[in-house]
Amino acid sequence: MVQFSSPISVTRGGILSHPGVLQLLFSRCGSAIGYQMQSVAIGWQIYALTHRALSLGLVGLAQFLPMVALIxxxxxxxxxFDRRRIAAICQTVEALGAASLAAGSVLHMLTPALIYAVVIVLGAARAFEGPCLQAMLPSLVPPPLFPRLAALASSLFQTVTIIGPSIGGLLYGLGAxxxxxxxxxxxxxxxxxITFVPPGVRRPREPVSLRAVFGGIVFIRARPQILGAISLDLFAVLLGGATALLPVYASDILHAGPFALGCLRAAPAVGALAISLLLTRHPIGRHAGRLMFGAVALFGIATIVFGLSRSLPVSIAALTVLGAADVVSVVVRSSLVQLQTPDHMRGRVSAVNMLFIGTSNQLGEFESGTLAAFIGAVPTVVAGGVGTLVVALLWMGLFPTLRKLDRLDTAPKD
Structure with missing residues (x-):
């Protein structure tokens, strides 16, 4: 039976009392909500300028390519280098990029080419910002508290995911x-x-070389637990890309309107937020590996239920469970990766993790859309759910040490 550790206050004497935690969470949330709002505004504006769905795809490509090239x-x-300083520089670049889009909108000077150029710069800034923010988090609290901090960070991110696009759309309606x-x-x-976060420990600077730059891959390949956790998430998200087909389901299968589409889109984030808050109060204690595999299997089952559903309430419930299961897997994986990685390697390992996540999200949407064009939306979603279950079973056999993982805070670290 999965055990959860007893609740500990997140305020006085808890994780938020540690120096720098609150400032880092504020920085992450400010950057995330800015990104969410900006993405909605850019999508609306580029489509208003071109009236082509392809333009929306090119925006995603313009964000994705810099990450692949620079991660x-x-x-x-x-x-x-100093992770605080890098993150601050990147966030300043993002602020200037948003300001340039605002000025271009006021002066009616924005063109699709100019928007793509700004998006490429923003994508490059986020490629450098992401590993720094991820690598800083585990250095601020003792290892036993990190799973709770990861759950809190996840709950804040899910909140931003819910409210950010809505605020962005509302503000765009008041003026571009x-x-x-x-x-x-x-x-x-x-x-x-981010400038108020205490500096971390001084790390040795490895000379620049191909081995050093790609050291994250070498590190992960030598550690089956980390490799198994990251690759499990990659294939689960790649196969279970039901959310990419939500407009098809809302319109053609559930025969509902745009309000129903909004409910379907919000459902995974609502489920994720609820479980994130639960894990903040009751962090994962024992049998973390089994819990992660169980969460991935539940993700696959929820995907199948959603794929077969013809009822809007059942579909919303299935997506809510899907989002909740995904967050359990994310918290276990992120805690495992960060706690098993020495501080001087966390940037490179976080970069590989970001690449896997970005690739699975982007390719998952592409795979779902392409396959649905040939065999239909329902078979695509159901096949993805079945594929997720198969991957979970295969990974349990391929990575037995991951399956047997007990406590996250006592996992070995080289």
Whole structure:
């Protein structure tokens, strides 16, 4: 039976009392909500300018390509230099990018090419920002508290995911420049907050070389638990990409309107937020590996239920369970990866983790959309859910040490 440790206060004497935790969480949230609002505004504006669905795909590509090109260099940079300073510089660049989009909107000077150019710069900044923010988090609290901190960070992110796009859309309706102006403020606030995080321990600077830059891959390959956890998430998300087909389900299968589509889109984040808050109060104690595999299997089952459902309430419930199961897997994986990784390697390992997550999300949407065009939405979603179950069973056999993982805070670290 899965055990959870007893609740511990997140305030006085708890995780938020540790120096720098609150400032780092504020910085992460400010950057995340700015990104969410900005993404909605850019999507609306680029489509208003071109009236082509392809333009929306190109925006995603413009964000994704810089990450692929720079992520390993970004990870090595995060391990060589002051992570606070790198993150602050990146968030300042993001603030300037949002400000330039606001100015272009006010002056009616924005063109699709200019928007793509700004998005590429923003994608490059996020490629360097992400590994730094991820690598800083575990150094602020003792290992036994980190799973709870990871759950709290996840709950805050899910909250931002729910409210950010709504605020961005509302502000865009009041004026095209307004969401960019607010985003610039959030990014600037994030950059200010990160400067108040205490400096981490001094790390040895490895000389720049291919081995050092790609050290994260070498490190992960030598540790079956980390490799198994990251690759399990990659294939589970890649196969279980039901959310990419939500417009098809809302319109053609459930025969509902745009409000129902909004409910379907919000359902996974609501489930994820609920479980994140639960894990913040009652962190995972024992049998973490079994719990993660169980969560991935539940993710697959919920995907199948959603794929076969013809009822809007059942579909919303299935997506809520899907989001809740995904967060359990995310908390276990992120805690395992960060706690088993020495501080001087966390930037590079976080970079590989980000690449896996970004690839699975992007390719998962592409795979679902392409396959649905050939065999239909329902067979695609159901097949994805079945595939997720198969992957979970295979990984339990391929990575027995991951399956037998007990406590996250006592996992070995080289």
């Amino acid at each position: 390993f260099v970004a990870g090595h940079t995060a391990d060589r 420049s307004l969401p960019y102006e607010v985003c610039a403020g959030f990014f600037a606030l994030a950059a200010l907050c």
